[in-house]
Amino acid sequence: MTTTTPTRSTGLGRVLIAVYGLLALAATGxxxxQILDDFDQAPVAYALSALAAxxxxxxxxxxxxxxxxxxxxAWITIGFEFVGVIVxxxxxxxxxxxxxxxxVWSMFGRGYGFVPLVLPVLGMVWLYLRRPRAATSTPASASPGTTSPGTTAA
Known part of the structure; x- marks a missing residue:
């Protein structure tokens, strides 16, 4: 059985992608x-900023x-992000x-308007709504109420 994954880049998905892209740029920058300027002052904090990026x-x-x-x-990274923001x-x-x-994640993302706290929740809801579904395939000759050769109707 195959699965089909609905596209994640439509509607709200486009907004999520844009916000994630913006945070990627901001966190990377x-x-x-921080790392080039004064890594020795707060190595854990600055390494976490790089990890968030x-x-x-x-x-x-x-x-x-x-x-x-x-x-x-997407589930793994967004789930990791959520745990990271909380911890x-x-x-x-x-x-x-x-x-x-x-x-980026200190004080639950206060420096970023708490977007790092809310974004993974929205992302996980979006992923749940866009989860892969099993593709249903019925033989072309089978129609509701009929039986296949060699079977009997119950």
Whole structure:
């Protein structure tokens, strides 16, 4: 049995892709600047900014490219992003010493208008609504109410 994956790049999907692409650019630029400028001051925070950039890049590509494999990649990256935002958000509140500098995910993405907190939730809902469905195929000769040769109707 084959599966069909509805396209993820229509309607709300286009908005999600645009926002993920924008965050990918912002997080990449921020992390490159932070790492080149003063990595030694907050290596954990700046490495997390770089990781967030990679996650946003992969999520953007996974939302654009059709197919079951990229659908799974989208789930993995967006799920990872959600866990990252929650964990880093909590740590940045309860152990601020770990994050002497801001990251994309610190304080649940407060520096980005909390978009990093809301975006993966919207992304997971969108992916669920666009999940692959089993392709239904019935033989051309079979129609409702008929039986195939060699079978009996119940």
């Amino acid at each position: 921020r992390s490159v600047f 990679v996650v946003y890049i992969v999520a953007t590509v996974a939302l654009i490219v059709p197919g079951d494999t990229w659908y799974r990649v 880093v958000g909590l740590l940045s509140i309860f152990d601020p010493v770990l994050f002497p500098a801001k990251t």
